[in-house]
Amino acid sequence: xxxxxxxxxxxxVPVILALILAFRTKDAVFSLLIGCIVGVVIAGFDPxxxxxxxxxxxxxxxxxxxxxxxxxxxxIMVAFYLRAGVIASFAEWASTKIKSHRAASGFGWxxxxxxxxxxxxxxxxxxxxARPLTDKYKVSREMLAxxxxxxxxxxxxxxxxxxxxxxxxGLLKGYGPIQDVNEGMAVFIKSIPYNFYGWxxxxxxxxxxxxxxxxxGPMKKAEERAMKExxxxxxxxxxxTGEEMEMIKPLEGKKSNLFLYLVVPVLIVISIAIGTFVAxxxxxxxxxxxxxxxxxxxxxxLGGYFKGIxxxxxxxxxxxxxxxxxFFTGTSWGTYAILTPFVLPVAMNLSGGExxxxxxxxxxxxxGGGLFGDxxxxxxxxxxxxxxxxxxxxxxxxxxxxxxxxxxGVLAAVIFAIxxxxxx
Numbered sequence: 001x002x003x004x005x006x007x008x009x010x011x012x013v014p015v016i017l018a019l020i021l022a023f024r025t026k027d028a029v030f031s032l033l034i035g036c037i038v039g040v041v042i043a044g045f046d047p048x049x050x051x052x053x054x055x056x057x058x059x060x061x062x063x064x065x066x067x068x069x070x071x072x073x074x075x076i077m078v079a080f081y082l083r084a085g086v087i088a089s090f091a092e093w094a095s096t097k098i099k100s101h102r103a104a105s106g107f108g109w110x111x112x113x114x115x116x117x118x119x120x121x122x123x124x125x126x127x128x129x130a131r132p133l134t135d136k137y138k139v140s141r142e143m144l145a146x147x148x149x150x151x152x153x154x155x156x157x158x159x160x161x162x163x164x165x166x167x168x169x170g171l172l173k174g175y176g177p178i179q180d181v182n183e184g185m186a187v188f189i190k191s192i193p194y195n196f197y198g199w200x201x202x203x204x205x206x207x208x209x210x211x212x213x214x215x216x217g218p219m220k221k222a223e224e225r226a227m228k229e230x231x232x233x234x235x236x237x238x239x240x241t242g243e244e245m246e247m248i249k250p251l252e253g254k255k256s257n258l259f260l261y262l263v264v265p266v267l268i269v270i271s272i273a274i275g276t277f278v279a280x281x282x283x284x285x286x287x288x289x290x291x292x293x294x295x296x297x298x299x300x301x302l303g304g305y306f307k308g309i310x311x312x313x314x315x316x317x318x319x320x321x322x323x324x325x326x327f328f329t330g331t332s333w334g335t336y337a338i339l340t341p342f343v344l345p346v347a348m349n350l351s352g353g354e355x356x357x358x359x360x361x362x363x364x365x366x367x368g369g370g371l372f373g374d375x376x377x378x379x380x381x382x383x384x385x386x387x388x389x390x391x392x393x394x395x396x397x398x399x400x401x402x403x404x405x406x407x408x409g410v411l412a413a414v415i416f417a418i419x420x421x422x423x424x
Contacts, residue, residue, distance in 0.1 A: 112151020
């Protein structure tokens with residue numbers, strides 16, 4: 001037993017090392033690479049062949065490929081938005097409605113809530129749209145990144161029409177009376193009220209965004225810097241952006257159509273996601289994005305937004321490169337896959353095999369715990385995407401968001417402790 005515990009503790013070394021290096025070096029990619037190298041050495045392989053096998057295995061994973069494909073579709077959609085000029089047009093329209101620091105900050109949160117169906121698309125879509133307004137009204141990039149982050153993944157766990165819901169429902173299958181994915185989905189839906197971290201994270205971000213409660217911690221300093229000095233980024237900051245996206249410009253002389261080129265693609269994604277969930281019990285998120293991309297390609301070609309086939313392909317490729325820059329493999333989904341087999345059997349045993357409040361609270365705790373780790377980790381995919389969408393220095397985003405994540409985490413932990421004592 002002691003040997004097993006020792007090996008278990010040793011397996012945490014690469015993760016802990018990667019996190020320490022990320023905070024010290026402020027370079028997430030380098031830190032992840034060192035963590036991988038240390039991990040393969042601990043596993044008994046030499047760094048060269050071990051790392052090669054690790055990458056091959058990761059790239060061959062079905063879930064990983066599914067996520068990469070979504071990233072590709074999202075990148076193309078954003079690139080097409082840039083070429084159609086709809087982001088600039090929408091920002092121009094919104095500027096007639098939003099005329100204060102408070103409204104601009106709250107707008108960033110509302111956009112994230114609106115794009116509830118994908119934690120990957122939400123920050124990449126909302127960031128470029130909100131950024132011109134938040135910059136104009138001196139909202140720090142750190143604040144925008146925080147609002148995007150807390151309006152993406154947490155919302156995805158509170159709405160059952162997402163890939164998150166389907167994934168978690170699949171993990172619940174086989175425990176106690178949960179015999180299939182449909183029953184797993186029913187349990188997941190019932191556990192949503194118990195996802196206290198998710199609720200607190202979203203609500204706290206809204207209160208902070210609309211300035212209903214004051215900022216605290218490093219975020220307070222960032223906001224004061226932006227308001228008093230007009231610096232939305234600190235001196236020496238390195239925004240997490242892709243040069244490829246900056247190279248995509250609207251065609252001169254072309255007037256944009258917000259409904260055709262901005263609203264319709266989003267409606268396509270939402271309608272397919274909701275429609276497939278209602279019809280089949282599983283939201284086809286990837287299919288929804290590719291349908292929207294195909295619509296964009298045809299509509300923009302007919303509208304004369306491409307100079308030819310090659311130009312259209314160049315725009316799409318620049319979008320994919322830009323989106324992939326922001327993608328990292330640290331994810332809460334891995335946390336769910338690791339924790340569920342450990343905690344669900346214990347919860348089922350304590351509940352006598354019934355899906356009661358204790359089991360639902362356990363599911364909510366696992367889901368919220370994964371989100372908490374996402375928000376605290378500099379190597380989390382959604383955290384990196386939020387930095388990318390906001391154009392924020394990545395480590396500045398992590399350090400300013402951390403106190404807010406800790407606040408929501410502590411509140412959730414207190415409630416879980418109370419429920420646990422009542423249920424047992």
